Amino acid sequence: MEVQPIPTVNRVERGEGRVDDLHLDRVVASQPEIGPTPPDGGYGWLIVVSAVIYHVSVPALLSMYGLIILKAIREEDHAEEEDMKIWDVDIALVPVIAVVIRLLLESWCRAVVKIFHMPRFMALSGLCLTVAGVLLSSYSTDAASNDHIVNVFSGLLIGIGCALTGQQTEVIITHFFREKLTMAQRIVRMAPSVGNCLVPILVGYLCTVYTGDVVVMIYGAIIMQNCIFLASYTRPIYIEKVIRHTYNMLRDAVEDEDEVIFSNQARLHENKNAQRTNTQEEPSQSTAQDEDATDVVVFNSRKNAKEILDPAIQYRENRSVSAKESRFSSDFSSIYDTTPSRFSSDFGTLDITSYARGVNGYQELENIDRQVPQPLYRETTVNAPANSVVFAAEVSPGTARRTASMKKNFITITNMLMDINFYLYALLHLCTTFSILVLGVVFPPLIWEQNPSMNIWSVATLIAVAHGSALCFIMLCVVLPKSINEKARLCAAFCFAGAMGFYGITLTSNKSLLVVWCMLASFATAASSILQQPLYNSTLNEFDTTATMTASNTIVAIFIMAWSLAFNYDYRTCFLTASVLQTTTACMFFALSFRRRR
Incomplete structure (x- = not known):
């Protein structure tokens, strides 16, 4: 597909060394947040x-x-x-x-x-x-x-x-x-x-x-x-x-009940299934298939609609669901047939001295008496060694926002007093x-x-x-x-x-x-x-x-x-x-x- 050249507004001609004035009214944009310029009169x-x-x-x-x-x-x-x-x-x-x-x-x-x-x-x-x-x-x-x-x-x-x-x-x-x-x-x-x-x-x-x-x-x-x-x-x-245009866009985004998003792979997979079963597709879906492959938004009724996934993705999701069901199953009879489960509640058959053969979750039991007790609190800035992190690196958004605001106020006041x-x-x-x-x-x-x-x-x-x-x-x-x-x-x-x-x-x-x-x-x-x-x-x-x-x-x-x-x-x-x-x-x-x- 040929890509149409984008027309430029107010081009810079290097040969003449001239730059035209840029007016926001002439800028073509999807949203008018940056323009246009005030009328200067009227x-x-x-x-x-x-x-x-x-x-x-x-x-x-x-x-x-x-x-x-x-x-x-x-x-x-x-x-x-x-x-x-x-x-x-x-x-x-x-x-x-x-x-x-x-x-x-x-x-x-x-x-x-x-x-x-x-x-x-x-x-x-x-x-x-x-x-x-x-x-x-x-x-x-x-x-x-x-x-x-x-x-x-x-x-x-x-x-x-x-x-x-x-x-x-x-x-x-x-x-x-x-x-x-x-x-x-x-x-x-x-x-x-x-x-x-x-x-x-x-x-x-x-x-x-x-x-x-x-x-x-x-x-x-x-x-x-x-x-x-x-x-x-x-x-x-x-x-x-x-303001009116922005409000209408927000209102349409909230009130629109016909928007369903499909992936390109999902639509290709549905096309193959449609050819195999020779079923009649929905009018809106057939229209969407004729469009460019980069389009990802299709409008369809939400009644009986579901998200269509790629077969590989769906296989991984099904596999993870089955693994979760087997991992947290309440049937403890399978514990004795296979390797002991980590989350099993039957500890009678486990040997603490032979934990290394299959159970890795209890390695601390052997040396529990020889471990040095750890303090319940972290070191302060006074007793902390060099290059150590005393406080957590994660900062909440509110704390970061307040800190940035205080720094901004301090910098502004400093610059003002020096001007x-x-x-x-x-x-x-x-x-x-x-x-x-x-x-x-x-x-x-x-x-x-x-x-x-x-x-x-x-x-x-x-x-x-x-x-x-x-x-x-x-x-x-x-x-x-x-x-x-x-x-x-x-x-x-x-x-x-x-x-x-x-x-x-x-x-x-x-x-x-x-x-x-x-x-x-x-x-x-x-x-x-x-x-x-x-x-x-x-x-x-x-x-x-x-x-x-x-x-x-x-x-x-x-x-x-x-x-x-x-x-x-x-x-x-x-x-x-x-x-x-x-x-x-x-x-x-x-x-x-x-x-x-x-």
Whole structure:
């Protein structure tokens, strides 16, 4: 039989020295586990739009709580030139705890999202938890309210919800994009800057009309409208096809009751028997005989079916069965006629001294008194001689799996601690997260502290103008090529601009200068957030990525919580700390820009 040549896809032409790109969509395979590639668009852009709308409204909760703190402070009498502190209003616990809990649970939520594969359910569940936390925090919007339990639970719910929905958003975007993945991720990361520009205007207007608790409840209702957009989260069509095809194959394999497997020799033997007896074969069997000799699967009804074996194999099986029957027979009369059986129960005719003539199973009886007693336990590693095996060589699959997992974790942690990229990512993550927290929560009351004549609406307008001006520069980071984001000096320049902005906010009370300094701080913070993605993707594999994210998030959460609880800082001290972090990050990236990164 002639073997047809297999057509090759994307052949390598050595004469031209050219290699075509390999696309998984063009690979012909029996199973589609390895492909195809994501569509890079189409329905994925709707997912991106939904993610952008979510990130416009939810991360801007920090700005909303900053204006609520300002409204609570204004309703309380404060002496002139009195330095206000971060814990003067108890509701400040909510954004701080929410940020810490989100950092601690991001890696766990990412694992849950990848295990259950229910994007719509996970995203909506996180949204519901976030809304519940926002509505619960409306009970402690007054300056005189000191209900720590309500604020702590509000921060817990908001942090859990933001972590769950945020990780689901990051994972589902990777399912729809491959070549345009960087562009989609940058657009989503730019969305909080748009929220910082729009939300202060909305909340500032609401604060001039309603009380603080009503403003929080209205904003919670606005966030709840994201359920319309998050309902669009679904798996791509190609993933659904793979899952459906695999499920159908498994179901057919379980439900198929007509599959009987024959060997080639068995079919040849049956053909000879059929020719001798001139019997009529089954239609399905005659069809199977006309096929190629290499085919071994024949479909036939299982009624009255049996496995057809080779005559030699069947002879050996019959012989072994007869041997077993004779060997373990209960008829002891044959013992005296033949060689004594090893398993006979009649030991009267046996002579222990003449055991060597036929009975080999009792050789130890002659020297039983002269044998050295053996210990009931094996030697330990201390007393064991050299080149001896103390433990059994056989290892159970569970023990081997646990040992391999522990070794893998140890190797991953060791490689992570020896990689300079981990420390760069952790430092940039700490700088960015702390700057976003301070700029959102502390900046509104600091403006009013430096300019007591301003009302809430004027403060909200100033914040919106500053973030809007920064947004014009942030959009440039979206259209930059991928290679630009891997430049350490570019990140150092952004962090240096942020250090100038945070430090300048503490020096002046002029409104125009405050807009400029806030614009620098907002631009540097958003650009640093976008630059985190190359460092996050620089790890070797998914396991290393998870370890890096978990370790860095834990470091940032511990720092923020320890810094917040160590002392009741005033507002200027918060911005000075952010300026110090920005300066440190800029110096580190600039110093390490001279090395050769992998």
